Amino acid sequence: MPDTVDALIRAQAKLGDKPFVIDTSSRMSYAELDSVTSSLADGFVGAGIGKGTRVGLIMPNSVRWVQLALALTRVGAVLVPLSTLLTARELAAQLRTASVQYLIAVEEFRGHRYLDDLPELPALRQVWRADELPTGAGQIGDLTDTVVPADPMVVMFTSGSSGPPKGVVHSHASALGAVRSGLRARCIDAETRLYLPMPFFWVGGFGSGILSALIAGATLVTEQIPEPEATLRLLEREKVTLFRGWPDQAEALARRAAGADLSALRPGSLDALLPADQRAEPGARAKLFGMTESFGPYCGYPADTDMPRSAWGSCGKPFDGMEVRIADVDSGKPLPPGAVGMIALRGPHTLRGMCRRSREDLFTVDGFYPTGDLGHLDDDGFLFYHGRSDDMFKVSGATVYPSEVAAALREIEGVRAAFVTGVDGRVGAAVVCDGYTSEELRAEARARLSAFKVPTVWLLLGSEDDIARGATGKVDVRRLRELLGGQA
Incomplete structure (x- = not known):
């Protein structure tokens, strides 16, 4: 299988006029992907971009985003996708962290103007607006031949619930290998017409969207x-x-779907949009689980297939190319099946490094990457997630995992989302729902959770938009705690 973006594009060009990417105003075939990215890449090379050059890209999802990103990676440049949610200060910090040398940006999107207050940065040589890019004749063959699978392909920013974003480095081989390993679990093949609105600057959009479609045809x-x-x-x-798409998006669409012809949808899609007889029972299907450091999901199960009953509620099994170890949070020693500890990863699909961090800072001596996530493996190798190690908290000496409480709250009919954290030694929950009082939710929670896990601090919300998130889209736990603290 092709292990560089250039080799993959050349191999898939045989699909000719078959659509590769479609947005609301344009589309691009596989043949056009080859020719357009070749011309763009030639222009980039003429402007000074070459193998190893770090190029930032900040613009919303579009066919053009795909063309620019893949053109850069064809010639060995290192793509640095940047969030359209960034403030000017955050943008400058990420450009500095990744030592970005060239930047391609739209002037404005949803009220954000990215270039107005951009300071001088030591590494940054040139800034292009997305509509003023150089192009060439598409003569890039000799240069693309120098790109090998081990070369860095992308720096993707991620962050946990707190702390500055991290620039995660993946090679062509680690990224493409990670995507290939999960295609079956995501039910993506050559016949798939995949709707995915996740921003391309996240691994969920770039890996699970663009590269998944490209690899599968x-x-x-x-x-x-x-x-x-x-x-x-x-x-x-x-x-x-x-x-x-997102679960709450699917539910909103389902409420408005009368008269719409969605008969092409097949199992593996989110349940809310499927006929009732094609929906799974709660917990029967795996929750695909991954992170930027693993270039998306590293664990799962075919999304159209029920897992064995004993595995319901799990994330499925680790994919080929990923070894999962559960380790004691304090000592790092491996734990047996059933024991909850920190999830650590090892294998060819893990990150190749992180900006401004040494390998010794990131990996154990035997090559595992401690993820900061908590989980356990059962006797059959299914992985169950228990939240973040820095999010778990104690109530009267007993450990509470926020993810477990949130999952139980989401089982309550009418609850669209739930966010849980510790508030001064108590369990706090912010819940998006209709028609419930906090007392009614507490009664429902008591039927599902041990007494010490039942939230005693409640905040009822009308929309997920009321929950603060960082630039990478993850919930800001510190601000969630402050929000709930006001209800205590």
């Missing part, structure tokens, strides 16, 4: 700002077979 359908009515028309018009 599938068609990717995306949009910049999903709105229910427009999204339904898009799904209908493009005959989308696999919906992998």
Whole structure:
């Protein structure tokens, strides 16, 4: 199998006029992908970009994003996708951390103006607006031949619930290998027409969207700002077979779907949009689990297939190319099946490094990457997630895992989202729901949780938008704690 982006694009060019990426205003075939990215890459080389050059890209989802990103990686440049949610200060910090030398940016998106207050940065040589890029004749063959699978391909920023974002480095081989290992679990093949609105600057958009479609020979359908009515028309018009948007988005669409023809959707899509007889029982299907450091999911189970009953509620099994070890949080010693500890990863699909961090800082002496996530493996090798090691807290001496409490709250009919954290030694929950009082939610929680896990501090919200998130989209736990603290 091709192990560089250039080799992959050349191999898939045989698909000719088959659509590769479709957005709301344009589309690109596999043949056009080859020719357009070749021309763009030639222009980049002429402007001074070469193997190892770090190039930042900040723009919303579009066919153009795909063209620019893949053109850069074809010639061995290192792509640095940047969040459209960044403030000017955050953008400058990430450009500095990744030592970005060239920056391609839209001027404005959703009220963010990225270039107005950009300071001088030591490594930054040139800034291009997305509509003023150099192009060439597409003569890049000799240069692409120098790119090898071990070369760095991308620096993707991620952050936990607190702390500055981390620039995670992946090679062509680690990224493409990670995507290949999860295609079956994500039900993506050459016949798939995949709807995925996740931003391309996250690994969920770049890996699970763009690269998944490219490797499988599938068609990717995306949009910049999903709105229910427009999204339904898009799904209908493009005959989308696999919906992998957000769960709350799927539920909102389902409420408006009367009259829309979604008959092309197949199992593996989010349940809310499927006919009742195709939906799984709660917990029967794996929750694909991964992180930027593993270039997306490293654990799962075919999304259209029930797991064995004993594994319900798990994340499935580790994919080929990923070894999972559960270790004691304090000592780092391996733990037996059933014991909860920190999840550590090892294998060819893990990160190759991190900006401004040494390998000794990141990995154990035997090559495992401690993820900071808590979990346990059962006797059959299924992984169960228990939250973040820095999020767990004690109530009257007993350990509470926020993810366990949140999962139980989401089982309550009418609860669309739940966020849990510790508040001064008590369990706090911010819940997005309709028609419940906190007393009614507490009664429902008592039926599902041990007494010490039942939230005593409640905040009822009308929308997930009321929950603060960082630039990488993760919940800001510190601000969640402050929000709930005001209810105590």
